[in-house]
Amino acid sequence: MSSADAVAEPTAPASAPPGRLAGPAVAPLVGAGLAALTVSVAFAAARAGAGWAHPVYWAGQLLLIGAVAAAVLSPRVSPAGRLLAVFGFTAAQFVIKLAYAPLRFRFADELQHWQTTLGMADAGRQFPTNHSLPISPRFPGLETLTLTVMRATGLSFHPAAVLVCAASAMLLTAALLLLLREVTSRPELLTLAALVYLCNPNHGFFTAMFLYTAPALPMLALCLTQAVSLLRQPAGPARRLAAGLLFAGAVVVAHHLTMVVALALLTLAAAAGAAIRRLRPAARPLATLAGGAWALAAAWVWLVAPQVVDYLGGPLVALAQTFARLGAVRPDVVAGSAGAKPLVETALSLAAILVLAGATAALGWWALRARRLLLAATMAAVTAVEGAIVVIRVVSPRGEELAGRAPAYLTLLVALALALGLAQLPPATLAGRRWRLGVGAALMVVFCGGLTAGWPPYWLRLPGRHLPAGYEAAVDTRTMELGWWSRRRLPAGGRFVADFGNQTVVGTIGGLDPVGHAAALFHRPGFDYADRSAVQDLRIRYVVADRRLTQVPAPRGSYFLDPPPSDADPTRPLPAGALEKFAAVEGVGVTFDDGVIRVYDLSNSRYAW
Amino acid sequence: MAALVLCALYAVGVVARLPLVQVPSGLALAGFVPGWLALRVAGVGGPAGRRAALAVAGSLCLSMALPLLAELFDVPASRGWTVGALCLVTGTLAVIDLIRCRRGAPGRPATPGQPGRASAPTVAAVAGVVAAVVLGASALAVAVHSERRADAAVITQVGLTPTPGASRTVELSLTNREGRPVSYVVVVELPGSQPASDYVTVPAGRSWTRTLTADRAGTVRARISGGAAGRYEVSAVLL
Numbered sequence: 001m002s003s004a005d006a007v008a009e010p011t012a013p014a015s016a017p018p019g020r021l022a023g024p025a026v027a028p029l030v031g032a033g034l035a036a037l038t039v040s041v042a043f044a045a046a047r048a049g050a051g052w053a054h055p056v057y058w059a060g061q062l063l064l065i066g067a068v069a070a071a072v073l074s075p076r077v078s079p080a081g082r083l084l085a086v087f088g089f090t091a092a093q094f095v096i097k098l099a100y101a102p103l104r105f106r107f108a109d110e111l112q113h114w115q116t117t118l119g120m121a122d123a124g125r126q127f128p129t130n131h132s133l134p135i136s137p138r139f140p141g142l143e144t145l146t147l148t149v150m151r152a153t154g155l156s157f158h159p160a161a162v163l164v165c166a167a168s169a170m171l172l173t174a175a176l177l178l179l180l181r182e183v184t185s186r187p188e189l190l191t192l193a194a195l196v197y198l199c200n201p202n203h204g205f206f207t208a209m210f211l212y213t214a215p216a217l218p219m220l221a222l223c224l225t226q227a228v229s230l231l232r233q234p235a236g237p238a239r240r241l242a243a244g245l246l247f248a249g250a251v252v253v254a255h256h257l258t259m260v261v262a263l264a265l266l267t268l269a270a271a272a273g274a275a276i277r278r279l280r281p282a283a284r285p286l287a288t289l290a291g292g293a294w295a296l297a298a299a300w301v302w303l304v305a306p307q308v309v310d311y312l313g314g315p316l317v318a319l320a321q322t323f324a325r326l327g328a329v330r331p332d333v334v335a336g337s338a339g340a341k342p343l344v345e346t347a348l349s350l351a352a353i354l355v356l357a358g359a360t361a362a363l364g365w366w367a368l369r370a371r372r373l374l375l376a377a378t379m380a381a382v383t384a385v386e387g388a389i390v391v392i393r394v395v396s397p398r399g400e401e402l403a404g405r406a407p408a409y410l411t412l413l414v415a416l417a418l419a420l421g422l423a424q425l426p427p428a429t430l431a432g433r434r435w436r437l438g439v440g441a442a443l444m445v446v447f448c449g450g451l452t453a454g455w456p457p458y459w460l461r462l463p464g465r466h467l468p469a470g471y472e473a474a475v476d477t478r479t480m481e482l483g484w485w486s487r488r489r490l491p492a493g494g495r496f497v498a499d500f501g502n503q504t505v506v507g508t509i510g511g512l513d514p515v516g517h518a519a520a521l522f523h524r525p526g527f528d529y530a531d532r533s534a535v536q537d538l539r540i541r542y543v544v545a546d547r548r549l550t551q552v553p554a555p556r557g558s559y560f561l562d563p564p565p566s567d568a569d570p571t572r573p574l575p576a577g578a579l580e581k582f583a584a585v586e587g588v589g590v591t592f593d594d595g596v597i598r599v600y601d602l603s604n605s606r607y608a609w
Numbered sequence: 610m611a612a613l614v615l616c617a618l619y620a621v622g623v624v625a626r627l628p629l630v631q632v633p634s635g636l637a638l639a640g641f642v643p644g645w646l647a648l649r650v651a652g653v654g655g656p657a658g659r660r661a662a663l664a665v666a667g668s669l670c671l672s673m674a675l676p677l678l679a680e681l682f683d684v685p686a687s688r689g690w691t692v693g694a695l696c697l698v699t700g701t702l703a704v705i706d707l708i709r710c711r712r713g714a715p716g717r718p719a720t721p722g723q724p725g726r727a728s729a730p731t732v733a734a735v736a737g738v739v740a741a742v743v744l745g746a747s748a749l750a751v752a753v754h755s756e757r758r759a760d761a762a763v764i765t766q767v768g769l770t771p772t773p774g775a776s777r778t779v780e781l782s783l784t785n786r787e788g789r790p791v792s793y794v795v796v797v798e799l800p801g802s803q804p805a806s807d808y809v810t811v812p813a814g815r816s817w818t819r820t821l822t823a824d825r826a827g828t829v830r831a832r833i834s835g836g837a838a839g840r841y842e843v844s845a846v847l848l
Binding site: 025026027029030032033034036037039040041043044047048083088091092095096098099100101102103120123124125126127140141144145147148149151152153154155163167168171174175178181215218219222239243246247249250253254463464476477478481482485489490491587588589590591592593594595596601604605 | 623628631632635636638639640651653658659661662663665666667669670672673674675676677679680685686687688691692695733734737738740741742743744745747748749751752753754755756757758759760761762764765766767768769770773782784786828836837838839840841842843844845846848
């Protein structure tokens with residue numbers, strides 16, 4: 001920042017020389033590798049049903065944050081060692097994510113993007129049909145990148161996609177460091193703020209998944225880097241403007257939500273440049289950058305992705321509803337809080353938010369007392385946004401979804417604000433054993449809170465046996481083979497109903513069109529005219545009936561995307577008759593049987609008359 | 610010059626079908642070299658780490674953009690098109706960079722604070738990095754091994770699907786995913802006909818299919834015995 005209260009960065013205390021990379025500097029890397037191996041062993045133990053898997057998992061995770069936090073906070077580690085530790089942290093997190101499901105993608109959204117990639121590869125054209133996630137082909141950055149890697153290297157889909165995700169994760173860390181470098185040159189603060197970001201709930205799994213955000217987030221960070229650089233040094237902006245527009249363009253074609261965030265932040269930066277006298281020299285280049293990004297986004301939405309307006313409209317309406325009903329807690333939050341997520345985990349998740357909000361609030365208070373009003377206002381704004389996320393989670397009708405996606409973006413601002421604020425404190429304040437112990441403990445809380453608030457949920461944290469409708473645990477070899485069989489044998493776009501796991505796979509790999517709101521069809525005891533109406537209205541042709549639904553209760557209360565009927569007992573499996581009834585209806589064909597899963601064809605049956 | 614050598618190496622890897630050459634050189638082409646050359650041509654300076662990050666980001670932008678450019682010009686983004694365009698861009702940038710260097714333009718702007726020979730990593734540091742990589746690879750090896758054991762499923766898939774465009778005709782398919790050859794007894798019952806049995810042995814990983822045509826409306830049934838589940842039943846209603 002070119003404001004007077006931002007440029008006066010105190011000199012850092014003398015730390016280890018930036019000279020040659022010595023043995024101790026790579027010790028955190030070894031610690032991160034050992035942590036990844038420990039967690040992987042815990043995953044293997046969980047797959048084998050061993051009871052000691054959970055403690056080993058937490059030991060591995062604590063080793064990871066312990067080794068890296070110690071390197072970042074230790075005055076004896078060189079700047080290169082600190083940077084290496086941060087990259088080692090990202091690499092270890094990626095290895096842990098990969099070790100969770102090393103052979104194939106299992107998460108529903110990953111499979112949806114796989115379907116888009118398959119469609120592009122089959123047709124040789126962009127924008128294929130994707131019944132499961134229709135908006136995905138309209139933002140094809142991830143898929144086009146993966147296809148280019150597949151074609152350039154000759155690799156098959158999964159290794160190419162893993163390489164793209166790994167490169168994106170490492171690039172995000174590098175981009176984050178470049179962004180933070182714009183507000184402080186002190187390595188200890190740079191790496192500390194970066195580590196705070198890398199501990200956010202989305203980073204361990206979501207950011208490393210085969211999702212839109214994989215390429216979009218690093219591009220966002222690099223675009224913001226150019227904007228912050230222009231704020232600091234407005235002179236000679238041409239190259240930075242060109243780079244900023246290039247990265248903004250990449251964000252636009254890669255992810256709708258990141259595009260909205262990028263536009264909001266660039267507009268905010270341009271507005272700050274125009275409104276604040278000290279930043280006014282940067283107003284014109286920032287307005288050019290923001291205007292260019294808006295033009296790119298408008299052109300893309302108008303020409304390629306007009307449906308994104310409706311797609312993002314729902315969450316935005318939900319967001320507006322949030323603040324219209326402040327004070328009213330969602331009934332499911334109250335109902336779900338008892339006996340659902342363990343209290344310790346809820347407390348840790350909350351503590352992580354409080355630690356970060358407390359840090360920015362404390363820095364804001366210090367800035368206010370030091371009469372650095374711009375800095376104080378920045379800290380207050382970041383703290384307020386963090387508080388808003390808690391409100392959204394508890395109050396909004398789509399709170400979990402909205403709040404769940406926020407940390408990837410919000411923590412970027414928090415890290416930036418922390419780096420900016422800490423850089424203004426007298427160096428003596430940030431030295432000493434007490435400071436290091438305090439920050440180390442805070443990092444532990446933020447990291448563990450990120451794990452408990454992030455993905456996977458606590459009941460899915462370790463891989464193991466098949467769980468019907470249990471997200472990744474619902475996607476096993478049998479389900480995947482059904483998906484490939486459907487792709488070969490059933491007409492593409494055929495409409496079907498199924499439980500969550502089979503719906504995910506058959507609707508993506510299988511290329512069929514999944515129909516929601518199917519729970520009632522399964523829960524009714526026999527053929528019913530209401531079912532017939534539903535089948536005809538929704539044009540359902542196939543019913544996928546997985547016998548495992550009659551053996552294990554649904555881990556999240558419903559086997560389907562929609563909730564079960566009010567009279568259904570979510571703690572019990574489906575009664576056996578719920579699936580067998582389809583075979584008894586006149587004219588129903590059985591088009592697939594593997595001994596566990598059956599696919600019924602309703603096209604000539606009583607449902608269709 | 611190094612970029613031109615890389616392009617040549619890549620071509621050798623593709624033509625001779627050498628994955629050990631094609632994969633790393635292809636990754637370098639798709640994820641680093643074009644961006645690095647673009648930065649050199651544009652004379653962008655700064656620390657090597659910063660330029661490396663920008664080079665990767667720029668190259669990924671290009672890799673993202675190539676299939677979209679093909680769509681813009683209504684060209685199918687085939688493998689040949691993508692790889693050809695990637696090599697063309699990289700080669701052009703490499704030639705421009707070469708010409709600039711010949712003319713005396715600095716190939717890399719002076720960057721104070723660059724690591725020199727005196728700042729090369731120590732043996733212990735290299736050993737530490739190697740140990741970290743080995744530990745990470747071991748983590749993945751453990752994961753792959755345990756996942757393969759846990760996710761090994763013994764499955765036979767039986768299907769009965771209409772044959773497109775053919776009246777009252779269906780295809781019965783048997784797919785053996787049990788990891789060993791399996792013998793099945795197949796009993797087929799067409800409308801108005803007596804059940805007919807057949808004995809079929811399907812090798813591991815292979816499929817067996819039979820087209821069934823009925824001469825009247827009704828239900829076709831097929832019962833299969835054998836395989837992991839022991840019994841399978843499929844049916845189709847023909848109008």
